[in-house]
Amino acid sequence: MQFHKDKKGGFLGENYVSKGGLPVINIPGCPAHPDWITQILVAIATGRVGDVLLDSFHRPKTFFTDFVQTGCPNAISFAEKVDGHFGKRGGCLFYEVGCRGPMTRASCNRILWNRQSSKTRANHPCLGCTEPGFPHHDLVKGSVFKSLKYLGFLPKDVPTGNTRLGYYTRAGFEKVLGTVEKIAGANKEHFETSK
C-alpha cells in the first residue's frame, strides 16, 4: 500500500499516516507467518505499539531484523563453504541451489512453521519471500533453484552487508584455507549430519 517493490510511494503515498498516527505496517511473506500477523495485532491492541519498531520497508523489526540464516542448521556449512544439494543431508544451499537465507530478513528459523520446521531445516532453499522483489530475478531462465553466477563460478547475489569484492575475497580465503587444513589432516566431519 505504501511501497511499490522497494520504492516508497504506492497507493497511499509516501507520507501516509492513519488517523491513529501510524504508517502502513508491512507484514511480508508468501504467506506471512500467522505469528507475524497476530502478534503485531496483539501489540497494537494491548498498547504496545511503541515497541513495534519499523525498518525502512515498514516491516516490524522484531521479526525482520535477523536473517533466515539465523538458526539455520547449515550455517556452519555456509561458514566452511560446504555445498549442499537436494536429497542430501548437510551442506549449505546458498552456493548451488539459490538459497536466499543470507539476504532475507525473516524469523523462519527462530519461530518455525507449523510448530515444527522451516524451509532451510528441511533442505529447502529460502526463496526470499519477505523481501521486496519476490519472486526474485523475475523467474528468468536459470534463476529457479539455481544460484546465478558471476563470471561463471562466483555467486551473483552475496550475503547482505558484504560488497561483492569483499565477499569473494573472504569466501575465497576461507575455501582455500579449508582445503589446506583438510590436506593437513584436519577433521571436518562436524558439518555432516546423520540419518
Added chain:
Amino acid sequence: MSAYKELNISPVGRVEGDLDVKVYMENGVVTRAHTQAAMFRGFEQIMAGKDPQSGLIVTPRICGICGGSHLYCASSALDTAWKTTLPPNALLLRAIGQATETIQSIPRWFYAIFATDMANKKFANKPLYDEVVRRFSAYVGTSFQRGVTASGRPVEVYALFGGQWPHSSYMVPGGVMCAPTLKDITRATAIMNHFRNDWLESVWLGCSIDRYMQIKSWEDMLEWVDENESQRNSDLGLFIRASLEFGLDTFGQGVGKFVAYGTYLHKDLYNHPTVESRQSAVISPGGFWDGKEFINLNHLDITEHVKHSWYADVNAAHPWSEPLPTPLASQNLNETDFNGKYSWSKAPRYLGYAAEAGPLSRVIMNANPANLSHQIQDPLFLDIMDKKGPSVFTRALARMHEAPRLYTFINDWLGQVRLDDEFYIKPEERDGQGWGATEAARGALAHWIEIENGVIKNYQVVAPTTWNVGPNDEAGNSGPIEAALEGTEIEDPHDPVEVGMVARSFDSCLVCTVHAHDGKSGEEISRFKL
C-alpha cells in the same frame, strides 16, 4: 399466484474467494442458476516465457489450502517433460505431502465450512437440532474447536518434509529436496497418532479405524450407526442421523457424471514417469463415471470451453492445444448478461460432458471392479449412489469417508521410507510437453506444460473448482454446481441456506480456480444480499 424471485447470493465461500451465485426461483424452487467466478488472476500468464521450474514456486500460491496439490502437479508435469527418474522414497514423500494436505482439509471443511449450516434456524423444529447446535455451532460448538485444532496437526507432518505448509516447493523434478532422518519419521508418526487419538477415532468415529473400514454397503453404514452408543453419538453418527432427519439427502443432485484423475503414485510403479503410464501407477484410481459405466481416464478427452467465460473466443480445446487465455472486459453480477459471457472460470468438459470433481468422484472410482491389486477397492459408494443417489449428504459423507483410509496410508508410507536410499536423482533439462495431475482435497487437479527453448511456452491449470463452478459450455449445458442448484427448494428467501449448503458440499473454494481471486474480508461472510 406464481411468485417469481431473483436472488443474488454473494459470497458463498466461507474461507476466501469470490463465488457469486444467481438463482432464479419460482414458488420457492430454483429454476435456473448461474455461478460467477468474479475475479481474474492470470497465473498462467505469469509463467509464460519464464524458467521451466517456475511452476514449482508460482502454482502452489494459487491456493492457500491446496498448495501441496499444485506442487504435486507441477513437479509431475516436469517429470514427464524431462523424463526424470524418481526414487521410491521421493514418491512416498510426495504422496505423504498430498495425503496430509487432504486429511487436514477434512475436519477443517466439516466444522468450519459445512456443519455450521446444520445449526441454521431452518432446522429448529427437528428433534436432533439442539444436539447439532451444541456441537457444530460456529466457534462455540463443543466439536468445532476440537476439529479445527486437529486439522492443524497433519500439516505439521508436511512441514517436517517440506519445511512449511502452505507454500513449500519441496517436490522437484527428480524427487524431493529433503533427506529426512529417523527423528523426522518418528515425530511424523507420533503427530499422526495424536490426530487419530484426539479427533479421528475419539470424536469423529467413536470406534477404531479397523471397525469403520469394515463398512461396505449403505446397510452396513446404518447398522454401524446403531451398533452402540459410542458410534451413534460420535460426530459421524450424529451427522448421519441429523442429515437424514433434516433431509440433506434430498437436494443438490448435480450432473450425475463424475471425473477423477486419481493420485498417490505407487513408490515402485512410477520410477520412470510418463503421461501414458500414470493411470496404472496411482493408488487412488481415476476415471470417468457416467452414472452407469466406468471409463478409463485419458487426459486427452478433456477440453475447456470459453464461450461463456470472459476470454477471447477460441474453439473448445485440450489444454495442450489452447492458447494462454486473453481476458476481456467483465461485468459485475447485476449487469451480467447470462446468455453471454459471465464468469472468469472456464468450462472443462470430459468427452463433452460436464462432470463433478471431488471426494464423491474419488470414492465412486474406488468401487470400480476393474481396479488393479495395488489400487483402492471399496464398493461402498457405488452402493450408496444406487440406493441414495447424489446429494448434499452423499457428497459430505464421501469427503469424510476418506479420513480413516488416508490416516492408514500416511502411517504405512512413513513406514516404507528407507533412510539409506536416495531421495533425489538430478534430471537433465529438456524441451517438451508434460502433464501432472493429482486429487486435491476438493477434486481433480492438473497442470499441462509446454517447454520450448528452455522456457515455458504454455502452462494450463485446470482446478477442481474449475470443473465444479464452471459456467455453461458451447452447447449451453450447465456446470455441476449450476445443475445441482436447479430444483432446490428454498424455504426462506431471506436466508437461502439451501443454496449455500449445495455450493459448500462441493467445497467450492474459489481461490482454487485459476481465473478467480481471493479478497473478501471475513466480515462479509454471512451477508446474503437479496
